[in-house]
Amino acid sequence: MVRNVILFDDEKWESLLPLTYTKPIGELRIGILTLREKWENYLNANVSYITQDYLSEKYPIAISKDNYVINSRLLPNQKVVSLIKGLDLNEALVLNDTFVAARLDEGQFDKLIQENDIDELNGINIPEAGLGTILIERPYHIFQHNGSEIKRDFSLLTKHLQSAAIPDSVRVICPENLYIHPTAKLQHCIINASEGPVYIGANAEVMEGSVVRGPLALCNNGVIKLSCKIYGPTTIGPYSKVGGELNNVVIQGYSNKGHDGFLGNAVIGEWCNLGADTNNSNLKNNYSEVKLWDYMHGSFKKTGLQFCGLIMGDHSKCGINTMFNTGTVIGVAANIFGSGYPRNFIPSYSWGGKEGYQTHAYDKAIEVADIVMQRRKVMLSQLDKDILQHIYKHSSQYRNWES
Numbered sequence: 565m566v567r568n569v570i571l572f573d574d575e576k577w578e579s580l581l582p583l584t585y586t587k588p589i590g591e592l593r594i595g596i597l598t599l600r601e602k603w604e605n606y607l608n609a610n611v612s613y614i615t616q617d618y619l620s621e622k623y624p625i626a627i628s629k630d631n632y633v634i635n636s637r638l639l640p641n642q643k644v645v646s647l648i649k650g651l652d653l654n655e656a657l658v659l660n661d662t663f664v665a666a667r668l669d670e671g672q673f674d675k676l677i678q679e680n681d682i683d684e685l686n687g688i689n690i691p692e693a694g695l696g697t698i699l700i701e702r703p704y705h706i707f708q709h710n711g712s713e714i715k716r717d718f719s720l721l722t723k724h725l726q727s728a729a730i731p732d733s734v735r736v737i738c739p740e741n742l743y744i745h746p747t748a749k750l751q752h753c754i755i756n757a758s759e760g761p762v763y764i765g766a767n768a769e770v771m772e773g774s775v776v777r778g779p780l781a782l783c784n785n786g787v788i789k790l791s792c793k794i795y796g797p798t799t800i801g802p803y804s805k806v807g808g809e810l811n812n813v814v815i816q817g818y819s820n821k822g823h824d825g826f827l828g829n830a831v832i833g834e835w836c837n838l839g840a841d842t843n844n845s846n847l848k849n850n851y852s853e854v855k856l857w858d859y860m861h862g863s864f865k866k867t868g869l870q871f872c873g874l875i876m877g878d879h880s881k882c883g884i885n886t887m888f889n890t891g892t893v894i895g896v897a898a899n900i901f902g903s904g905y906p907r908n909f910i911p912s913y914s915w916g917g918k919e920g921y922q923t924h925a926y927d928k929a930i931e932v933a934d935i936v937m938q939r940r941k942v943m944l945s946q947l948d949k950d951i952l953q954h955i956y957k958h959s960s961q962y963r964n965w966e967s
Contacts, residue, residue, distance in 0.1 A: 565608065566608055566609065566610060567607045567608060567609040567610075567630075567632050568609065568610055568612075568626065568627075568628040568630060568631050568632065569603050569604075569607055569609040569610065569611045569612075569631075569632045569633075569634060570611075570612055570613065570614060570625060570626070570627070570631055570632070570633045570634070570673075571588065571589070571590040571599070571600065571603065571611060571612075571613050571614070571634055571635075571636040572613070572614035572615075572633055572634070572635060572636060573588055573589050573590075573613070573614065573615045573616065573636050574635060574636075574637070574662075574663070575860075576637060576699075576701050576860070577589060577615070577616065577636075578859050578860040579701055579702055579858060579859065579860040580592070580637075580700070580701070580702070580703055581859040581860075581877075581895075582703075582833070582859070582875070582876075582877030582878075582893065582894070582895040582896055582912065583703050583706075583816075583831060583833055583875070583877060583878075585877055585878070585895070585896045585912065585955050585959075586619075586833075586834075586877070586878045586879075586896060586951055586952070586955070587619065587623070587878075588613045588615040588616075588619060588623050588636060589615075589636035589637055589700075590603075590611065590613060590636045591623075592706065592816070593783075593799060593801050593814065593816050593817065594639070594700070594706045594709060594710055594713045594799075594814065595710060595712075595713025595714045595715075595716060595717040595781065595799065596713075596714060596717035596718065596721060596763055596765075596781040596783065596799065597717050597720075597721075599636060599639075602639075602640050602717070602720075603634065603640060605720055605721075606640050606645045606720070607632065607645065607648070607649070609632070610626065612624060612625050612626040613625065613636075614633075615636075618950070618951060618954040619951060621947055621950075622945075622947040622948070622951065627670060627673055628670070629669060629670050630653065630667070630669065631667070631668045631669075631670070631673050632648060632651070632665065632666075632667055633665065633666045633667075633668055633673070634648065634664070634665040635662070635663060635664050635665065635699060637699040637700045637701065638664055638665070638697070638698075638699055639698045639699075639700065639709065639713065641696050641697075641716065643696065644664075644690070644696075644697055647665075647690065648665050648667075651665070651666070651667035652667065653667055653668070653669050654666075654667070654668060654669060654672055655667055655687075656687050657687075657689075657690055658687050658689050658690065659689070659690040659697055659699070662699065664690060664697075664699075702856070702858070702867070703831050703856070703875045703893075704829070704831070704856060704867055704869060704872055704875070706814050706831045707797075707812050707813065707814050707829055707830065707831055708869075710779070710797040710798070710799055710812065710814050711760060711779045711796065711797030711812075714760060714761060714763070714778075714779035714780070714781050714796070714797055714799065715760055715761060715779055717763075717781070718743065718761040718763050718779075718781075721743075721763070722743045722763070725743065727742060727743045727744050728744040728745065728746045728748065729744075730742070730744065730750075731750055731751060733751050733752045734750050734751070734752070734753055734754075734755065735753075735754045735755070736754075736755045736756075736757065737755070737756040737757060737758050738756070738757040738758045739757070740757075741757035741758070741760070741761040741762065741778060742755060742757050742761070742762050742764075743761070743762070743763050743764065744764045745764060745765050745766045745767075745768065745784075747766050747767050748764045748765065748766065748767065748768045748769065748770075748782075749768075749769040749770070750764070750769070750770045751770075751771070751772050752772040752773065753770045753771070753772065753773065753774040753775070753776070753788075754774070754775045754776070755770075755776055755778075756775075756776070756777045756778065757778045758778075759777055759778055759779070759796060760778035760779030760780070760796055760797060761778050761779055761780075762776065762778040762779070762780045762782075763780070763781045763782065764782045765781075765782060765783045765784040765785075765786065765802075766784040766785070767784055767785045768782045768783065768784060768785060768786045768787070769786075769787045769788070770782065770788045771787070771788060771789050771790045771791075771792070772790060772791075773790055773791035773792075774788050774789075774790070774791060774792040774793070774794070775792075775793050775794075776788065776792075776793075776794040776796075777794065777795050777796050778796045778797075779796040779797040779798075780794060780796045780797070780798050780799075780800075781798075781799040781800065782800045783799070783800060783801050783802045783804075783817070784802045784803075785802055785803045786800040786801065786802060786803065786804050786805070786806075787804075787805040787806070788800065788806055788807075789805060789806065789807035789822060790807070791807075792806060792807050792808065792809075792810075793808070793809045793810070794806070794809075794810045794811075795809075795810065795811040795812065796812070797812055798810050798811070798812060798813045798814070799813070799814045799815065800815050801814075801815045801816045801817030801818070801819070801834075802817040802818065803817060803818045803940055804817055804818060804819050804820060805820045805821070805822045806820075806821050806822065807821065807822045807823050807824060808821065808823060808824040808825045808826065808827070809824075809825070809826045809827070809828075810826075810827050810828070811826075811827075811828040811829065811846070812828060812829050812830075812871075813827050813828065813829070813830045813831075813832070814830070814831045814832070815832045815836075816831070816832065816833050816834045816878075817834050818834045818835050818937075818940055818942070819832050819833065819834060819835060819836040819837065819838075820836070820837050820838065821837075821838040821842065822838075822840075823838075823839070823840035823841065823842075824840065824841055825838070825840065825841045825842045825843045826843045826844065827842070827843075827844055827873065827874065828844065828846035828871070828873045829846040829869075829871045829872050829873040829874075830844060830846070830873040830874040830875070830876070831874075831875050831876070832874070832876045833876055833877045833878035833879070833880070833896075834878045834879075835878055835879045835933065835936055835937065836876050836878065836879065836880050836881065837881045837882075837936075838881075838882055838886070839881075839882055839883045839884035839885070839886060839901075840884045840885070841884055841885045842882055842884070842885070842886045842887075842888075843886075843887055843888070844873040844874040844887075844888040844889075844890075844892065845873065845887075845888065845889055845890040846871045846872060846873035846890060847870065847871055847890060848870075848890045851870060852870075853866055853867065853868065853869065853870065854867050854869050854870065854871070854872035854890055854891040855867065855891055856872060856875070856891045856893060857893040857908065857909040864891075864908070864909070867891070872890065872891045873888070873890065873891070873892070874888050874892050874894070875892070875893045875894065876894045877894060877895045877896040877897075877898070877912065878896050878897075879896055879897040879929070879932075879933050879936075879952070880894050880895070880896065880897060880898040880899070880900070881898070881899050881900070881932075882899075882900040882901065883900065883901030883902070885903070886900055886901065886902075886906075886917075887904070887905050888905070888906070889905045889906075889908055891908055892906070892908050892909075892910070893908065893909050893910070894910045894914075895910060895911050895912030895913070895914070895955075895959055895962070896912040896913070896952070896955050896959070897912055897913050897924060897929040897933070897952065897955070897956075898910050898911070898912060898913065898914040898915070898924065899914070899915050899916075899924050900914070900916070900917055901916070901917050902916070902917030902918055902919055903917075903918065904917065904918035904919075905918060906918050909962075911959050911962035911963050912955055912956070912959035912962070913926070913929060913955075913956055913959060913963065914963065920965075921963070921965055922965065923963055923965075923966060926952070926953060926956045929952070929956075930944070930949060930952060933948075933952070
């Protein structure tokens, strides 16, 4: 049975900016898989989206006679998946007054879209205790829950797979927690999977001298460069390259931190590049709680975390020797360079650093994005350009130097 799943972005979509500027929540990677890929696997499903209007042409809704409508922020686990599979038509799951999931016929779904109202649904309250139900709400939740998600995805993906043989030159602790795709390459590296699984995907490479600790996901075509040090839980998304030192980092995909420098407690979007010797602080000198910019509230909000580093939106770049302070948020298509610490909130389409900012012209940003994507044989479509132009206009409210 192939289910029709529709992931819907609720009002908390805004609190996950800048990561969700360019995509629905379901396209975010946490663990090995994106949220969409998790639901495809758990429910044997075709997945589409209810998302922001400006994203909906690239990510359209597909409606059927029988629809499983699920909150995009929900991290699936076996217990919650079992509840969703057991839903009857026109029955819903609710957690603390938050709509989590429902099974809707075509008529009820049309009512949801047109009137933002669902009549005559039978609500089932999910108990907080015992189900491990998590709805991500802020960008730092992605690195915060990355370890448990790597473990869950590892079990989901490898339960019927046989790992490739470990090369003779590779030293492994707890090989039972290691999966190597047959097309992956590893030489003269050390892998410690005693604290969590290590997943090495198709056409991925771990170069000589690297030392990594799980939980770790190196996704397809990812590269860990020479003598890299990685502390889990860390995810290196598809077609990404990393070097230097990383600790509890999630790189969504197609991004590079290819040289020395430290990156910790961070989430990096797609098509980003961190110049050589870029470093971020993930701990304040006085060990106090880190505050992070929140787009929904338009201010810095407490995180409850002592360790929180960098959140970077898609298509952003920084020059060599860039230093980022604890709890820095960077929007989409920003270009940061120069000495000293830049501000803790850098709006989309910023160009500059501590010495001041000007606006990164839309045409120039698109030109760079097109070149970068062509290097990976990915086309920057007109839909992508329309999305980036919307972000350019929407984010002008944060570029106070323009006023």
